[in-house]
Amino acid sequence: MNKNYLLTFFVSICLTISCYAQSIRKGFDEMTDYEISELVDALYLLREGPDLMNDLATFHGDFFNFDNTADPTRLDLHFNLPDEPEREIFLAWHRRMIFELEQAMQDINPEISLAFWDSSVYQSPLDALWDEDFLGSFDTAWALNRNLGADNRLPTPTDVTNLMTINDFFVFSNILERQDVHRGGHVWTGGAMPTPLSPRDPVFYFHHSFVDKVWHEWETIHQNSTFMTTSMLRYDGTYTFDGETYSLVDPNDITDTRVYGVFYAENGLAQLDNYIVSNTYNPEEVFYYQFNIEAGNNFLIPAGTVSRFESVNEINLTPGFEAVPGSSFQAVIDTDNAISSKQSLAVKTVRKSNPYPYSDKLFEPIVWEETDDLLNDKPVIIAAHPNPFTEKITINLNKRTDCAIEVFNMMGMKIREEAFQNTDTLVIKNLYGLSSGFYVIRVIDGDGEILVVKRVIKL
Template structure:
């Protein structure tokens, strides 16, 4: 990114929370948290965003949903400045806590100003280049998506960054959008190789035609319609080159489509600007129009070099907006770490320890793996006197037992299939 792009993107992020418009960071974080992951054995009708593979491919939307989320954020910042785009953080090779990524002129200032409580490098590791490469060798889309979601290429940046990132409220942190743009770029590369992405569902939470934000109803999006990033007018630039091809300008999302890159732009191979549409390509280096590029009569097409902003340095930036101190409201989910389920087909036995026994006020039950279960407490007459349900946890605490009469009780722990994991007699003092 140029200094101009860095400044304008940071400006836009702060502007989205300056109180002059609905707060998109809050809305996306709250939505992500509210629908993060549910136990679908309890309520099979309740949809969620994460960890539906491998058992529930009919509910799977992880990659497509986050692609549309990145697009929603990018559209918001481009409404402020149409020349800027989200960048991606390749965490497989940019792994330093002193990387320019964390400088005060990029993403560093948000940590204190928004009380994000990052802990860079405290709970790593980040992915390796080999782990990224290994993903590209997987030919099955759902196998690739499941491995990407649960393992270091996606998980790594969340836990390594700390603060909000390893919680369901991770979209509070602007680095989330850099990270998930990287995840999306990995999917883009995989699809270029295999041409095999396919979703079973035809709509997605938030993007189902019923959700409104800022007074506008968001459109219905079929995840299969955005498998190709070009469907959203998105082209990834890397290795000093942005290749724009196989795209028809439509002005669907704004009156003029602007493709602004620090890199060299090469446009060709069926890149079409039809009559009546507006398109601008702007590079700080070079724009090359190759065979296959066509701007029809009646279109408004401009190719130009940005000479004004390309040479800006940190000392000559213009128009920095105020770096607002605006901590987020407290939400209990900020203390709820994401459980990165390594394999939800784990059939190993659940080993349980319950203590103390005898007890006075509470009983703690430790399991050797995360489990969905219910706990039932019976008196010695066989009457059920207490029942609680626990989701995806390895620690169960039954509180407020001080009101029970002294004597013997039986505790049963039952898993989601109805199998009894524990039946233990305990003593209340």
Template sequence: MNKYYALFVFSILFFQVGAQSIRKNFTEMSQYEKIELVNGFYALRSGGDLINDLATFHNDFFNFDNTIDPTRLDLHFNLPDEPERDIFLAWHRRQMFEVEQALQNVNPRISLVYWDSSVERSVNSTLWNQDLMGSFDANWSLGRALGAEGSLPITTGGGDNNVNVIQGISGTSWPAPDSQTVGFYAYSNRLERGRVHAGAHQWTGGMMPTGASPRDPVFYLHHTNVDRLWQEWETNNPGSSGFIRTSMLRYDGTYVFNGQTLPSVNPNSIIDSRVLGVFYARNGLAVLDNYIVSNTYNPEEVFYYQFVIEAGNNGFIVPSGRVARMESLNTIELKPGFMAQSGSTFTARIDVANSGLTGKSNRTLVVNDKPFDDLDIKNIVEWEEDNKDDSPVFLTTFPNPFINKITIKLNKKTDCSIEVFNMMGMSIRKESFQNTDTLEINNLYGLSSGIYVIQVVNGQGELLLAKRVVKL
């Protein structure tokens, strides 16, 4: 085992390069890291205000089924029978990376951390202390109501160390990360709609159960945890994830933020978080494997974790001409699969002199109470486990694509009507139904192939559903 100890102290040049990312549980954070992360979020409200920009974008393109324009693309709640629309996990992975890169422009030593809501379930958790997520509630008028609604997931077998069974998806069991019992689209749908994702949004309250949830910094800790679970699932089910769509809103090469055009990202190119240089640590161990340093995003890739870094299992390569650094306050172990090729620059450092990373810090919080822009905030109504009123719930629409007929299943009988529109907004067909839980339109052979929109209205004239369907 190779262990490396204090080679040299940090110089001011360190802050001129960006880090890659070892993300850990927020409970492992030092006082220094808490202060720097919180200050980083406050700093993102300056300039172009990335937090507000992401919240506005997320709100504008939140959910196809919740908008009056069901023909446009969206980020959330596409059912397994709509795989051509699904980008939920990939889009939020790229969103977390965008925020983390911005935070590292403020301080390269900090990375996003994750909130495992199946373990840290209390309103008295240190997550909500003023030195972490607490100060944002009042300063940014988030209106949190911790625990007032919704339910957090529960886990058996040791929390984030062993996510075996997580309850909370309409009473069913959450599949284990190494389970092959569900395909990717079913997995993504359950993850998104159940307590693991949706439950934490509801439980937090305020901005979190709305389309503008990215206004709350805890959103990024929560979605970092969702990303971690997906990474574990894909690692244990290699090759299972995949997307039909090859481009994503915001990350399609056309969106401009703060004078810079964001890159085009194919969701299939980031199925493994390690492509972005993102690794997840847990229980004091960060395993860096299956990775080739590329310096794509940063001229020097820096991996910091205060406990144990283990690199090289299944390969960790620093090619010629590339630059990488590993830093720890404890142990760096280079396994036989580690290789720093001739012509590369690699440094491993145990920096015991930099006690600020784990000990007391002279840094102070720099807060602001900058108000957010006015926004027509969309409330989320698609949480699967919390349809508590008497409104009918649309269980599925099938087949999609269709040839001759469209069928919609409800969870209760009701009076309603279905209307079919073409993409020019012209009404093609309308039928009414009374006291039924199965809505069916037949004899659609005569329609031309293409995209149509179906709308379902209840007996009081209220729009219940707007959905895009494809005619073969």
């Protein structure tokens, strides 16, 4: 390919080993035709040889949920909340799982990455996601038996927004897992998706990229995702696939998507920040996006590392971006794939010659439990405003309660404590004398239990 290079820091290194990429994940509607074609072909290719997709689906089915079996003590992946928080790994496990598939795809083409299906917005069987040259062909080829829209429980944008108001991580995770932001995409798609073998359908990975994005946005706000367990099934240091034994993954180590170099783009902008290129998983870290890539705010490319930004349209390096002498960095405009017609792409034959249909014998559908009363167990913060604040903060809870508020500075010193009785509105006044910076607010119930912790900023 002939490409127009915007700028190059230190001549790029020629690599003779396979090249993996890090990820800018975008909505499926923001993918280029080139990305769609290459991603679809990569998914078909992954069914050949060791068949990673089948292995992931089988593992997901084998360890789906044991709460209602003869041996409920066996570790599992789903529905451990609210009763068994010590077993909870739902969000972290699926983050690691979809990253595993994405890395395998990028071994085929380092410029592709998973995309997300925002099912709160795209809710029609006629959406481009289901086109025959996108994910539509897999339905027949792999005998998935989709039934799009038969069980219409897709989430609304308000459902997603409401999740962001929950402060307690386990409450958030439980509601996300059991209700429509997660459940909806499974039951609406039908076929394999509402079964423990759901990873047999490629849309599973688009759906769980969206679930992962929701968790990423919640964590950005609350910054308190915490798991009790320190290892996960499949990623516990014992599982082997295709001759490779996977290393142990502590779910608490992957609460930030940037651990895997994953960034979520939206509305034409991919913001890359607070990240250090390490080449831990890849000899070259490639960030590819059709629209604007903006990198800054502590994005660092150290000496001895290799990275590339590639956009069809625009790349901006803002204050805080640094490529250290001795690193290899390229910013590239991909002029070859700035096209709008899918017909101008050569369609590969691999998807036609190797369909690898799955068996029609699927597990019984998942029993999705409603949990509308989950929030009634204890209060959660609906809002803390204004943030940043100047002289007072108002905290709104979802229910009336007796509680106390403690305010700490970033040195851990308690600087204010106030008690409240039978109220859902807590106002902390006379804060104008505090120095500018970060503070932590802690809400404690009448039994001394910490309900919520919130970080705020004083202007």
